[in-house]
Amino acid sequence: MSKINKVYGIDLGTTYSCIAHMDEHSKADIITNSNGIKTTPSVVFFEDEGETTNIVVGEAAKESGKLYPNDVVSFIKRQMGTDYEFWNKDQQYRAEEISALILKKLAKDAEGKTGEPVKDVVITVPAYFGINEREATKRAGELADLNVVDIINEPTAAAIAYGISRETSKRVLVYDLGGGTFDVTLIDISPSAIEVIVTGGDHNLGGKNWDDAIINYLVEQYEEQTGNTDDVLEDAETAKELEVGAESAKKTLSDRKKAPISYIHGSDKIRVELTREKFEELTDTLLNRTIELTKLMLEEAKLKGEGKDQFDEIILVGGSTRMPQVETRIIQEFNVQPVKFDPDEAVAKGAAIYGMEKSIREWVQAKKEEMISQTGAGGEQELSLEKQEEIQEEVKRQASQTFKIGGKAIDVITETKIINVTSKSFGVVTTEIENGERVQKVTNLIKKNESLPIVNTQQFGTLEDHQDSVFIEIMENEFNDDHLEVIDATAIGEAELTIPPGLPANSPLEITFVLGDNGRLDVKAVELTDNRVIEVSIETTSVISTEQMAEAKEKSKSLVVL
Template sequence: MSAKSKKIFGIDLGTTYSSLAMVDDYGKPVVIPNSDNQHITPSVVFFDGENVVVGEVAKESSKIYPNDVVSFVKRSMGEPDFIFEHDGKMFRAEEISSFIIRKVVQDAELYLNEKITDVVITCPAYFGINEREATRRAGEIAGYNVRQIINEPTAAAIAYGTLESMGDKVVLVYDLGGGTFDITMIDIQSNAIEVICTGGDHNLGGKDWDDRIVAYLLQEFQNTTKTEEDILEDPDTCQDLLLSAEKAKKVLSQRDKTPVLITHGGERVKVMLERKKFEEITQDLLERTVALTHEMLEEAKKKGYWNYDEIILVGGSSRMPQVATRIAQEFSTTPRIFDPDEAVAKGAAIYGWKLSINEGMKQKAAEKTGKTAEQLEAVSDEELNGVLEEVEQLVADDTGYDISDIKRSRVQIKNVTSKSFGIIAHDSNDQEVIFNLILKNTAVPTVITKTFGTAIDDQEAVSIQIMENESSETIAPPEQAVVIGTAVLNLPTGLSADTPIDITFKLNEEGRLEITAVESSESRRIKATVKTRSVIQGEEFEKAKARSKSIAVS
């Protein structure tokens, strides 16, 4: 690839494992091995004195130093109350995640012998604004230029549509990861990959299956030793059981039973865990994914999609035999397991490669037409038809890619929002309600304007509470929503009640929300990108970036 084209790498920032991928000189997405020559790195962070260790060593260290190790931090992204304290220093989830990003990037730089600056990072489709912004902040704290945050099932579908799919088809992407679950319907066409609907639960994943094993082992230990002691209160024992549970789960994907040894307080108990028992104690978790799939399918019907052609399973936890069996039973379709550990990272890499190639094409098109990149945004492909083929060939010559790869990079990616966004308003009975301007599963980017009225005469200001929720209805109860931001519009004096206030919500492709409020009589206006205290920012953010430079990650 030419030095003129900036490489953009893809990062799958997972709950339990993370990885980094790139598109090679032949247009093929590949995952870069880490320093242990593995394609996935445990998303585990060990605070070892002044240094930070990430990966397999950190995971093993959790047995001996459980209080110095952080696992599953992805589940705390965007949570304002999450703080990990070590050696008198406070770390937010974004900063801990930044260490994971640094680790996979550093290992890739060593392997490739080149500097990495630009990345695309994935997140669960069901992440809201807080979690998405926290993910972006993690990449920025690590010192990288985060070009885009994209949904994990969309990334998997990009990889599938690029590498495997033949012809147009509608696919369900069932993504059961280590800590999150997404179910997404995607329409894959020759010139576009379009997300139709998405659903899921970002607190449901393989870890919950592990936790059920741990609870069962605790019960068996108590029954065997005739004690009621909760051995999970011992951090060392608890961590040891969690690691044993994860290993047992993986073994049971291949075998019908596996022994698990529990050691605590001088007692040693051997438990033979059978796959049948494992599936029995986790059945309700699996049923939750089935219910969420049905919910998503009902939403898809509202958009005219009553059928689908294929179900693909991604995410490491989809390897459990019970998953494919139950999905086939419920939906009368044999699902296909597609590259569960690497599909998301590869899809992110393809997306980053597409960004890079498209930037090169815009530059060449601007040179050929004499227009600026901004002016070209308003020009259709049909209008550029005489120029596009020449531009594609120029970019192919510049990058060394085949012309077919360049054409493939122009496939459009169309996404939807997984949440609804609205404001607190008063209904005809003067009761507070959520009025949703943007409903979940709306195609993005989108811009919606609605007119509201002031509540009383001579109102001095309008306080706008911006709410995020999961309702599919325009009107929703406030208790079903969370406040993600506020904005205040000061008003001129002398306005009567019901003076019109136009409120506009603008949501971009990666889930960033901008709000504009206008009072028309004097054209008073406020405009703000929604920011929240739930995400590290300002001075704290700058300090985290500076501190990151002084902390060695290995």
């Protein structure tokens, strides 16, 4: 076995996406798209060509939004794991299908540049994504005919890219402000491990919110200049023009003190000169929110032990960290000069490195099994210790000569361990007695920011005499409380456990939650009187179903991605 499976890293972003691989020099590198640009707008345009529909993804799709706003989809990442639907020519498209089209474009362009097929991928997601969003992302990859090797958190991927060339241990705070999401994560980086301590954030807070603040200001300026109180955003073409203009102005203000903006609505032409000072005033509450979330995350870290909230560096990741106000505010709040580390590229590069390491480990294992087989032994346990060490050293020698990461040879026998934490809490709906009345609550079995994998078991009791079954509703939430209101949690799965007849109330039940490294939640319930068991693997309740997946794959055959 002389060849490993090449694994690509994909940063599937809210506003821009990119794909990376390990190049011929064994360094992580972004593959440019067909236009020679490293990032591709996460925008999809359904172009009507009579009986057929062309799918345009990227910059051309973004530009088409000005003329055909109702045929363009953007910011789809914010809809992952929801029941979102987009309709075009009587065809329904879910968020997973739209994201799959973006992934297809990335893969197609990468194949065109490298001459190699793109099949195995690692896709990144915000650390704050829950089970629904993660599963939806995985299924988007499958719809794009990709083998999703793994889904990893964006801050973790950035930390991998940042830490791969460093020999010393340090604790870093990753401040990741992208186009549509904000993650803040505290991570210990060492030569042998990357361990997430705590994570937080808001996957509905990102550069788009800064754009929206500009748009609202432009609407106010329209009313001031014309005296007209019509809602200009009801006009789809005007709304799209404002969206594009706001993003352009935001980028201009990262380098200059002023940005001219003009747009036409009806017979009115509006001209606005937006200063950086005014822009920062308009968006100060948004920046405040990122600081609040960062401090809240540090408070949670402090609960994990003395000094856990301390860090050596702050790393800025995500294109929106280019706004000068971000660096200025971080210095003010934390008295630390942040490190700008490949804002647009770090996440995809880290995913590529992670995928490469995983593929190498598989190569090592297969090579080891091949060498053991050549000895005629039935397994490693049949070999002498001396022979085992000999094979180990030979595999290590071959691997170190063959594979490099970050431009240097790596010891692939010693795995760089990645320890993540859960970004959500998980529990079940229970009934409690409050002031003599029955009240439903959510009882958490797994709490946010616990290290993965997690196994937790709790004992409960039946509610009524002579129950014949117990309905178990599994909930996801963002609170670390033992108990919370049902309204503060989201149902993600359910199961029903049949129990023996004639049992009294409070007969014992045992529920076990197992949350793996891959973010999948497995639930086991045992009725202890008769030892009856049910086991449920919770995937999602708000993602594309197996039947819909088959229909979507069939539908995609008639779509040409450009």
